[in-house]
Amino acid sequence: MSRVFFTNARGLKWDYNHSLAGRLERMLSEVGFLGMFNKKEWVAVKTHFGSEGAHRIIRPVFLRKVVDAVKTAGAVPFVTDTVRIMGLDYLEVANQNGINHLSVGAPVILADGIYGKDSILVKAGELLGEIAVASAIYDAPAMIVCSHIKGHIQAGYAGAIKNLAMGGVSSVHREGGWKKGRGQMHCHGEVPITWDIETCVYCQQCENVCPKEAISFPDEKFSYDMKKCWYCGRCTRVCPSGSLVLPVDDSMFQKTLAESAAAVLSTFKPGKVLYINFMTEIQPECDCMPSCDTPMLQDQGIMMSDDLVAIEQATIDILRKASPLPQSVAEERGCKPGDDVLAMANPRDYNLQVSEAERLGLGSREYEITEID
Numbered sequence: 001m002s003r004v005f006f007t008n009a010r011g012l013k014w015d016y017n018h019s020l021a022g023r024l025e026r027m028l029s030e031v032g033f034l035g036m037f038n039k040k041e042w043v044a045v046k047t048h049f050g051s052e053g054a055h056r057i058i059r060p061v062f063l064r065k066v067v068d069a070v071k072t073a074g075a076v077p078f079v080t081d082t083v084r085i086m087g088l089d090y091l092e093v094a095n096q097n098g099i100n101h102l103s104v105g106a107p108v109i110l111a112d113g114i115y116g117k118d119s120i121l122v123k124a125g126e127l128l129g130e131i132a133v134a135s136a137i138y139d140a141p142a143m144i145v146c147s148h149i150k151g152h153i154q155a156g157y158a159g160a161i162k163n164l165a166m167g168g169v170s171s172v173h174r175e176g177g178w179k180k181g182r183g184q185m186h187c188h189g190e191v192p193i194t195w196d197i198e199t200c201v202y203c204q205q206c207e208n209v210c211p212k213e214a215i216s217f218p219d220e221k222f223s224y225d226m227k228k229c230w231y232c233g234r235c236t237r238v239c240p241s242g243s244l245v246l247p248v249d250d251s252m253f254q255k256t257l258a259e260s261a262a263a264v265l266s267t268f269k270p271g272k273v274l275y276i277n278f279m280t281e282i283q284p285e286c287d288c289m290p291s292c293d294t295p296m297l298q299d300q301g302i303m304m305s306d307d308l309v310a311i312e313q314a315t316i317d318i319l320r321k322a323s324p325l326p327q328s329v330a331e332e333r334g335c336k337p338g339d340d341v342l343a344m345a346n347p348r349d350y351n352l353q354v355s356e357a358e359r360l361g362l363g364s365r366e367y368e369i370t371e372i373d
């Protein structure tokens with residue numbers, strides 16, 4: 001049985017120790033996981049910086065608690081994420097979302113450099129072959145994976161596996177291009193994005209969201225530059241009429257997430273990675289989208305474990321019991337208590353990423369949960 005610790009989001013006593021921040025602080029100091037870090041060891045605190053319009057990320061106050069705990073353990077933390085848009089713009093996004101050295105108490109750095117190309121090819125499995133792991137993560141001796149739990153249009157569920165798989169690798173590799181990066185999971189095969197002239201409403205949202213300026217509409221005709229494209233899939237996700245299609249196989253996507261997570265973890269010695277899942281502001285889509293929707297599930301709290309698969313399974317099990325929220329996609333889809341709100345928001349077989357991660361030896365779905373009150 002793997003150990004998973006949980007603290008509830010409810011604040012039933014009006015004192016700091018029972019606030020969610022206070023409980024996280026107590027959980028970090030009481031459960032003994034910080035013993036995995038050596039004195040003066042550099043520890044990557046991996047989070048997601050969000051986007052200019054997607055503010056529902058892990059709040060800086062929680063990152064600060066993690067950073068402070070690492071320092072108390074005698075190790076040296078830095079807060080990091082990989083580049084999703086142009087690197088300097090992404091640092092500004094982090095700053096606007098409240099993540100900077102002053103707020104979190106540690107340097108905030110781009111894991112794969114300001115051009116998003118500082119990565120090292122690491123052997124993955126039979127589906128991916130190899131994948132470009134961000135150099136600051138590749139070189140870090142230890143890591144705390146702080147994951148904001150939410151839905152995802154392609155994955156159905158986005159937690160620690162996805163944070164590692166997508167967030168631990170670069171969009172492109174310096175020599176290998178997009179096929180060695182994140183795009184390898186988003187798209188299978190060298191097939192361009194297709195555009196349907198009949199259904200396009202010329203809203204230009206695809207052009208606006210593209211981080212690489214790969215899309216334009218000269219003379220009201222779709223123009224797409226495959227050479228610039230990162231295959232991030234963002235244009236297809238924002239298209240209101242389904243006019244853009246990026247070829248993807250759903251089950252292959254879930255399996256490659258597990259494979260990429262395994263590749264990222266292979267760069268660490270056993271027992272050097274801690275996972276913290278934040279079940280707060282659980283919205284239906286990824287933190288990289290240009291905006292965020294209202295939360296679809298009530299806040300549940302925070303999970304912590306040294307087992308990737310156990311924490312993901314425990315998180316999913318709690319979300320299955322969480323109350324769907326009114327005035328959200330959950331209400332629109334007619335979700336009732338006990339429904340699988342994640343699957344009703346984005347119909348995907350998200351359990352596959354967890355079972356695949358277990359099959360690849362990344363942990364166990366058998367867990368024992370201990371609640372920190």
Ligand code: SF4
Binds near residue numbers: 211232
């Ligand atoms: S997938 Fe779409 S949004 Fe992403 S880089 Fe390519 S064209 Fe741009």
Ligand code: SF4
Binds near residue numbers: 195199202205241
């Ligand atoms: S987002 Fe879709 S509908 Fe809008 S311009 Fe692009 S292809 Fe057309």
